[in-house]
Amino acid sequence: MxxxxxxxxxxxxxxxxxxGILAHxxxxxxxxxxxxxxxxxxDVGELCGIGRLGIQASNDIDGLLALGADCVCxxxxxxxxDVICRLLExxxxxxxxNLTNVRAAGKAARKRVEAAAQAGGVSLxxxxxxxxxANYIAANMATVSQNFRRVRFLESVDVSTYHAIRNYDNLGWGKTPDPKWEQASREVLGFYDECLDVMGAMLKVPISERRFTLEWAITPDDREYFGFEIKAGTIAGQKTTWQAFTAGQDDAVLELDVCWVAGKGLEPEWPIHHGYTMKVDGNPNVQTRVTFSPQVAERIEDFIDMSNTVTSMPLVSAIPTVCEAASGIRTYADLPLITGHYVPNI
Ligand SMILES: NC(=O)c1ccc[n+]([C@@H]2O[C@H](COP(=O)([O-])OP(=O)(O)OC[C@H]3O[C@@H](n4cnc5c(N)ncnc54)[C@H](OP(=O)(O)O)[C@@H]3O)[C@@H](O)[C@H]2O)c1
Incomplete structure (x- = not known):
């Protein structure tokens, strides 16, 4: 198929x-x-730096809808x-x-998306x-532990080599600290909070309360990454934590910590682990670290491409499963196992 x-x-x-789509x-x-x-x-191939494919990119949504595609990545x-609903319908x-289960977009938006998927007989x-x-792997680790009490997850990265760092301006990076930027992080990063729903559903955690906390790191000097200017005295890093609690428990059962910094020498200076550290507290305790390295590591672009490859491939690999799934908003908690696809080196 x-x-x-x-x-x-x-x-x-x-x-x-x-x-990834071309290789699958x-x-x-x-x-x-x-x-x-x-x-x-x-030409799409030329836009992606891989040579002509004979397929043109288009901003004509009706024309794209008429192509008879099974899936949009x-x-x-x-x-x-609005666009997502149009595609689903x-x-x-x-x-x-940039979505997990759409809860953070609000009840009305979630209902619209669910209805659009049902109307189109497809899934999101x-x-x-x-x-x-990464958080799916963290939840899976609890499989080997009796009576697990807690799953902790830390993403810790220096984003100064992240080409899209300018996208952090909507979190207040490059601006002076202000409570409005905390609210912006709650909203813009709402699909991180939704990960707690997925992990909770996978692990049967009856979540009774959620907490969100945020700390900023400030740069003492002017800096610039990929044309994005961060002046002295402004936000150049943040530590964001999403926690889920169950009734009567003082400690979080699920905890997602995300630590992003733009270079060294910020105040405060947090240790950076460059990857994902995941821990399950239970019998036994389980711990793993997931890091990545490019197949070819000759240029800075190889590392930049790699960070985008690991973002795109969980989506690309999921396409066959999602196309066969029951209609509606779907997550790792209710889809069958999604795997990679072996491609022989011919
Ligand atoms: N879940 C994860 O692990 C993860 C990790 C990284 C990023 N992300 C998310 O993935 C998404 C893409 O990230 P990216 O780094 O690829 O972003 P990006 O390159 O900065 O932007 C992607 C595309 O968005 C389009 N665009 C720009 N401004 C727009 C606007 N005002 N309205 C509509 N479209 C606009 C442009 O399309 P054209 O190319 O057509 O001009 C642009 O190339 C983001 O939402 C990011 O948060 C998720």
Missing amino acids: TYKVIQWTTGFVGREAVK PELELVGAYAWSPEKDGQ YTPNHPDI GGINVVSS FGSGIFPGF
């Missing part, structure tokens, strides 16, 4: 998704959406609920890098490296 796929935007994650034996790339006017009409910089499954699935694959 081959599933026809449209790639929705060709930004950092989208470009790697295109490479069960997927066929049939189109791409261009948000930027200058990308409209350009949706990776614009922000989710647009049009009978196209959606895998997305959100993943990435984290939110997505």
Whole structure:
């Protein structure tokens, strides 16, 4: 069976998704959406730096809907609920890098998306490296532990090599601390909070309370990464924690810590582990660290591409499963096991 796929935007994650779709034996790339006017009409392969594919990117949504695609791989910089509903109502499954279960978008939006998926007879699935694959692995680790009491998860990265660092301006990076930026993090990063729902559903945790905490790190000097300026005295790092509690328990049962810094020498200076550290407290305790290294590590771009590959591949790998899933909003908690696909080196 081959599933026809449209790639929705060709930004950092989208470009790697295109490479993953082309390499996957069960997927066929049939189109791409261009948000930027200058990308409209350009060859998708050329936009992704891999040479001509004979498929043009287009900003004509009706034209893309008419391609008869099974799935859209949706990776614009922000989710647009209207567009997602249009795709779902049009009978196209959606895998997305910026949603988990849509709870954070509010009850009305979630209801609309669920209704659109039911109307189209298709499903929506959100993943990435984290939110997505990494917290799914952390939850799976509890499988080997009797009476597990707690799953803790830490993402700890220096994002100064992250090409899309400018996207953090909507979290207040490069600005002076202000409570409005804490609220922005709650909202913009709402799909991180949704990971607690997925892990809770996987592990049968009756969540009774959630907590969100945020600390900032400030740069003492002016710095710039990929054209994004962060002046002295402004936010250049943040530690964000999402916790889930059960009734009568003082300690969180599920805890997601995310520590991002833009370079060294911030105040305070947090230790950075460059990857994911996951721990299960139970009998036995379980611990693992997940780190990545590029297959070819010759240029800084190899590391940048790798970070986008690990975001896009959990989506690409999920497409066949999502296309066969029951209609509605789907998560790792209710889909069958999603795996990679062996590609012989011929
Ligand atoms: N779950 C995870 O692990 C994870 C990890 C990293 C990123 N993400 C998410 O993945 C998404 C894509 O990240 P990225 O680094 O690839 O982002 P990006 O390159 O900055 O942006 C992706 C594309 O969004 C489109 N775009 C830009 N401004 C827009 C606007 N105002 N309205 C609609 N579309 C617009 C552009 O499309 P064109 O190419 O057509 O111009 C752009 O190439 C983000 O939402 C990010 O939060 C998730």
